[in-house]
Every structure is written in structure tokens, then in C-alpha cells.
Amino acid sequence: MSTLWRDLRYGIRMLGKSPGFSAVVVFSLALGIGANVSIFTIVNALLLRPLAAARPQELAAVYTSDYSGPLYGTSSYPDYLDFRARAQSFDGLVAYAPHSVVMTTNGAQPERLQGEYVSGNYFDVFGVRAAQGRTFNAEEDREAGAHPVVVLSQRFWQKRFDSAPDLIGKQIVLSNQSFTVIGVAPPQWRGMVRGLGVDFWMPMAMEPIINPGSEMLTSRGSRGLFIMGRLRPGVTLEQARAEFNVIAGQQREAYTQQWSNVRNEGRTITLLPESETRIMPQLRGAVLGFMGLLMAVVGLVLAVACANIAGLLLARATSRRREIAIRLALGASRARLMRQLLTESLLLSLVGGALGILVALWATDLLLKFRPPFGVTLALDLGLDARVLGFTLLTAIITGLAFGLAPAVQATKPELVPALKDEGAAGGYRRSRLRSLLVVAQVAVSLLLLIGSGLFLRSLMNANAIDPGFNPQNMLLVDVELRDYKEAQGVSFYQQLLERVRALPGVSAASWSGELPLQLQGSRRGVRFEGYQPQPGEDMEVAFSSAGPEYFRTMGITLLRGRDFSERDTAGAPGVVVINEALARRYFPGQDALGRHLSISGPKGPFLEIVGIARDGKYWTLGEEARPFMTFPLLQNYEGAATLMIRTEGDPQSLVSPVRGEIRTLDQNVLVDSAKTMTEHMGLALLPARVAGSVLGVFGLVALVLASIGIYGVVAFYVGQRTREFGIRVALGAQAGDILGLVLKEGMLIVAVGVALGLAGAFAVTRLLSSFLYGISPGDPLTFTSVSLLLVGVALLACLVPARRATKVDPMVALRYE
């Protein structure tokens, strides 16, 4: 113990003596370990952390196989009731189904909430007690619609109700139905779907009230429930499986039709322990694979960091050769010395690990801040726990041994005499080829990543210059969802709202769109064109959208021929469609498409008349080639949700609340999901480029930092080995500049090879990116040169530090040992 303490104290002193070296090592370790801890934190939250239920190891999930065969399907409510009544191996069986509702509050905007329908025993079986109020009792899920009660999640209670202490017993309105809040769940209970935030739980018996006409609780064929239960004490999963095999047989006997699959065999029931259900079994393989890949990548980053640090330590070992040789000469055992050196390494890696945790906290916090543009909230519990801390400690120790062992072995090799005479330093000019190659690879990879990032960032700048085919300026988009409307009601709502909005001051035009352009994807449907004979196997699906009256005028899309949609293009009127140039070129080559017909309902029609031909635009992505496109009148092809498109004279934002006001006047309870400007919306189209640009950029910078440390290590090692040579050269008349040149040449040779390889790789690889790049060629010379220059500049700095040290070599000291 006392020698350990001495080793530690001595280690701290040694590291304190070279603060620059220690800082570089600790920094790169913080980066490398931090990356690993970040990914592990996610793996932990997704896969390793058990459900926050009591005694999670007793829980098992029950799946009914799907009609088409896959094993892990959901179950029906009548089957659930049968299972519950018959299964002896379970103490309790719970059913739940995720769903969303709209909450309306007087005077506030409607909000969309995520929740779960649950069986009445849900909280009891999982052993979860309410943090406020109470949870459900068995009575509350017996009679359909009899008990409109709801339990809120801690997060939702805090966020939406400011943790109001008197909320229990109050009413909230979900899907136009009043519910009494009876409790708030404890903070660690976040529902059953990992990664998604849950706002509330309601009894399964309320489902028919929320979805009138739904058969979820009555039909054996309506399979939408997840089932999980707690095994009776002493019952193994195998015994439970055997019992459910029997039950599956009985169900097949009793309900042959519902319990048969596509091959007319019986459906099966599969049980999985809780530990294998944290991610949906169907997705589990993919998630495991993806996480494994991520772990491998960050593991590689750490391995490279280790190799670099080992290089630095080797460089330092040459300058400590005499200290070590003397210690050996004085009788220190080799093991003793190695322990001393390893203590120093471990000290470094533990400090690096501690900082790595900070890096991980920061990185995962950043991840949680990311709002995916699909309206779900990410709610992963990415906190530190014993598992994460243990992983960090283990990683740090392995890391310390990995980068410390080789230099320690090397440094304590007992070649006493040459080291004492300092001949070794001049004798073998061993360049470690492997290490040079490693650094070359780091330079090449970092260049490749940075060029990729540069291309994306430049194309983001270019994207503003792309003509989407419509005018994106001064345009407000308001998503409207008509939940319980019949078609006639909905059409009249669309028409009335349009009238009112057009009358608002500052509005120059307005229309509806069934599907916004530039959402990265869209819908296609099979079409038949009058007079066009498809080739066998020809792709006859065409992208489409629906739009309201005066859509093309509102959007600023040029109509080359024909007319815009009008108020008269309704269900009763003749069916019409507007196509674009690309469609006309492809399916009516050399003909006038105007007045011709197409059918989207098979060869018998009805056929729709082409009443307009619009100029080509961008429909799904900004980078796409001109694609055939058709637009139908929304009022002829009713959809319950659409986007109000408003062309404004001034700032579109100023119209948000007047428009919301008009919507509320028409109907209080219409859900306005979001209001945004067209320019904001187009940000979505640029999301892939933005994400790719930043991810590549971050990884590129990490690689650059690592490469710089690698270059520094190799050059410092070189300088350390050649101290005597530089002394001789200075004694023979070399000036500082000559020595500087010599060292820089050594370092920059590695950089040059790395840059050459990186450029070659980039030329080959960036071609694959061309469909994501806007207005820029994948071999863009400006990006290639500026990134290369940046990298060479940074590499030069990394060389300069040890090179300057070489110029300070005192010939007196270097020549002293004669």
C-alpha cells in the first residue's frame, strides 16, 4: 500500500513536470473515452436498463404470432381476457396499447398528447405507486366508458401544469371527453415504449369512447394490445411457455378462424423475458446491430487515441532513458519500474475517464435537445448510473494499460550501458513504420471526413439559390386536422376558412395543400394515361398531391397551359387534374397533353381531364431531378387533414394569430398542429445535409485532433531520438532554420502522404453523395483545397511544437556525453 502511495505521488509529480504533455494526453483521452461513454449511455438506456418496475426479472411478455407468420405480434382484448383467466403461471397479466389524443383547454390551443390505454391492474402488477393521488383500481376498467379517469406522467405534470399540487380531482378534456385526473406517476415510470415520452395513462375501457365505433375491446380479430405479466414465484419461464402452448391450442380449437395463420396453421404464443423486450423484438436485431456498429466506431477512435498516446509516451521514454537506466543500475527491479510507469499511465487515463464522463454528459444532453421533426418527444433516461460509471472505470483502466504497457516494456528494457552513455539515442534511428502508417491513416480519414462535411456545408449555402419551382418567400403554412368531420362538413370548413383568411388584411392569396412539397418523401399512385401503352413491368406510379382552389397562383407556380383549380372543382363537378411538364413529356411525348385524360382508379376510370400543365418544380427533395407530378383538387379528393397555404404581403409570422383566431371562430376544437413559414419548412428539406454536415464535421474534427496528436507524437519521438544529431549539426554550423526544416520535412512527409491518400479517397467516395449535394460538384475544388490547406496548417502547428524544441537543442548538452 505504501509503495502504491509512493508510486502515485511520484507519478503526480512526473506528470506535473510536463503539464503540456499531460494536458494533451488527458484531452485526447477525454475525447476518446467520452465518445465511448456517450454511446454506452445510449446502449444502457435502450437495452441494459431494466423496466422501472418492481422486480423486473419476474416479468415476461406474451406475443401472439401474426397472420403472416412473424412470432412477436400483438394480441386482441378477448384473447387477453382468456389468457388472464386461464394462465396459472402468472400472478398478473397486463395489457397496454400506445395511442395519442388531443387535449383541449378553454382559451388555449389544442395539444397532441402521447399515452397508453392500460388494463386496470397495470400499475399494481408492475408495482408502481402513484407519486400523487392514486392509480387505477380493477373496477375502473370493467365497463366501457364508465370511468373517465386518467393518470398523468411526472414529466407532463411538471411541464404542462407546473407541478400544480391541486390538480388531482380536476377535469381535463381529451378527445372532447372530460377526464378526472386521479394521480401522477413517479418520475422513473415512463411507460412501456423506450425513448418516447408518455404524457398519460387511461383505462382500456375508455377506448370505445375515444374511438367511437372501434372494436378493439370486442373483436377477437382486432389485435392491437401488448401483454406483459409477472410470473408466479417459483414458476420458470419454461413452465409458463409450456402452459401457453396449451392455451394456444385451446384458442385454435375454440376460434379456429381467428387463430389460423396464412398457411392455415395455428397461431403460436411466444413468451420473452423482460430483458429481451426493452426494444420491440422485431427491431431488436437492427438496434443491436446499429449499436454494435456505433460501439465499434467509437472503440476504434479510442484505439487510435491509445496508439497516439503510446507514441507520445515512447517519445518521452527516450528522454527518460537515463533516469530509468540509472534506476535499473541502482538495483530497481524491472517489475517495480514498470509498475511505476503504469501507475503514471493509469493516473492519466483515470483523469481522462473523469473528464470523459463530462464529455458524455454534454454530448447526450445535446442529443436530447434534438427535436426530430415528426412530433414525438424523445425521452430516454440518459442519466449516469452504476453501470455507466462501471463501464467508464473499466474503459479507463483498459485504456491506461493499452497505451501504457508497450512504452513501459520498451522503456525498461535492460540495455544499461548504451543508455547510460546515451548512445542508444544516436545509435538506432528506428522509425516506427507502423506508427507513421497509423498517423498517415488518421490524416487521410480526417481529410476525408472534413471534405465530406465541407461539401454538405457548401451545398447548404447553395441550397438557397435552388429554384424550387414556387416562391417560398412570404408564405405561411398552417397544419389543420379535422378529426371527427364527415366529408361534407370538412369541405365546407375548408371553403369557409379560405374565404375568411383571404379577407384578412395582409393576405394576398391563400389555398390548401394535401401534402406539402419538400418533405423528403411523398406519395405515389398507379396511373393509366389515355393513349399510353405501358411496357411490361414499366413503373406507372406517379407522385402526386392534392390542392385547394387557386393553389398555383398562391404558390407562385407558373402554369404553362390551362387553368388553376377553382371553387367549382368539387365532388359533384367533372374530375380534373393538373400535371407538370415532366409528366407531359414522359407520357404524352410530342402531343398536347391539355384536355387529355388519366385514371387513378384502374382501366375503367373514372378518367380525369388534364386542365393545366405546370412548370416543373421540386416536390420531395431540393436535389431531385425533374419528376413527373400531378395535382388533384382537394375538394374532389377529400382528406381530413391539410395545410393552409397563405401568401402574405409582409412578414408571414404576423398572420399566425389572426389565422388561428379565424380557425377558432369556425370551430374551437380543430387541432392546429403547427404554424410555420415556408422558409422554415424548407429547413426540413435541408435536414439531411445539415445533419450529415454536422456529424461528419464533428467526427472530422475529432479525427483532426487525434491526427494532430499523432503527428505531434511521431515528430516528438523523432526529435527525442535525434537530439545528439541536432547538437552535432549545430556544432557543425547548422542554424535554427536548418534544424527546423529537417524536422518539418520529417513530419510533413507523413502529412503529405496522408493528404494524398485522403484526397484520392475523397474523390472516390464523394461521388456517392452527389444526390444530396446542391449546386456543387462532388469534386468541388474550393472545398478540396481549403480543407486540405486547413489540415496542412493544423498539421504544421503540430510539427512546429517539437520542431521548435529541436532548434533549442544545446550543442553543449548534446555533445557532453563523450
Added chain:
Amino acid sequence: MISLRNVEKFYEAGATKNYVLRRINLDVAEGEFISVMGPSGSGKSTLLHVIGMHDTAWGGEYFLDGQPVHKLGKKERAELRNKTIGFVFQSYHLLDHLTVYENLEIPLSYRDTAKRERQSVVADALDRFHIVGKKDLYPTQLSGGQQQLVGVARALIASPKLLLADEPTGNLHSSQGKEIMELFKRLNDEGTTIIQVTHSEQNATYGSRIVKLEDGWIVNN
């Protein structure tokens, strides 16, 4: 040619100063061949490195060829040194990864000599020291005497007026040592001023004068 006035040098060990050279006054005329002698640790090497301008941290006055070295800046010193001085080391200090030819070329490359001229100068030196046959060998492939021959050739390659040698024969057999001493004698006869450090009375006899150092003091002037 050389004039040292009250040259002093010390190393600091904590608060105390350990003097290595004390009030050195020494004049060396052009064409002299001086042997510096004295017990180990008396400051011989230190003195040589001061004269050779490898060492810059000392006090006093030093005139070389009429130039006040103590007043010169780093650049000017280097220029003066490169123009005037050649240095021979006890352990040769050849660069192991360069051939004999390349070792000889180093000093010229730091003196902005054109490539053409370098080639002819090196060729002359190889010829003069009878090592033409060795020009493509590496130092480790030579005997000690041959290595020191290269060391001397390298010191003389830029035609210095002053040759400094710190125990040039210290690592050699006596017969090899004799050869080097005869060479020095010849050079001296041709006009090169020489200062050598030696432990050997025998070697000292080749010189014209002996300077004795003890504890940093010159004791025989």
C-alpha cells in the same frame, strides 16, 4: 588571433555558483599549435566550447580575428564561427545514417556553398585524406582511426583558420593517434592554427605550447 580576457564560467547549483573557468586570460597567435592539459574536470572541454562558440553563457571578453565575440549577436557569432572554426570531437560524432561523403558535405551545406563547389571540395578532401575508397561507406563500417580521420576531414572541409580538437585521439590506439597527430602537425605547418585538448604528454609534444588548467585556473602562464 584569439584573445581571452577574464573569461569566467559557472554553473548554478541552487544558491551557490560552481566556477568552471576563472579569470582566463589567454592569447593565441596565428599559426600556433596549443595543447590544453589538466586533470579531469578542470574545465578543458568547457574552455574549448567557449572558444568554439558552442557555449554562449560565459562572462569576460573574447576577441577572435579582431572581432569582439562577447558583443556579437547570435547570428554574427554563427557566421564568424562558420567562417573561422573547425571542430574535432573525441568520439567523432559522425552521423551514422549518412555516408562518409554526406558527412563531409554537412558543414558546406550550412555555409551556402553551391552544389558544384561542394562536390569538388568534398572530392578534394577525400583525396587529401586518402579515403576516396570509403566515400560510400557508413561510419559504422569504419575503424576508429578511420572515423576520426573523417572527423578531422569534416572539421577542415570549410577551410577554417582555427582547428579545435577535444581529445581527438582519446578513443584511438596509439598508432592511430600518432597518425592524427602527424596530420595536425602538417596542417599546422600549412598555416592552420590548432588548439587541442589532450591527456597525453606524447601528443603535447607535437604542439608549440602547453596551457595547463586546474580547477578552472590557468596555472602555467
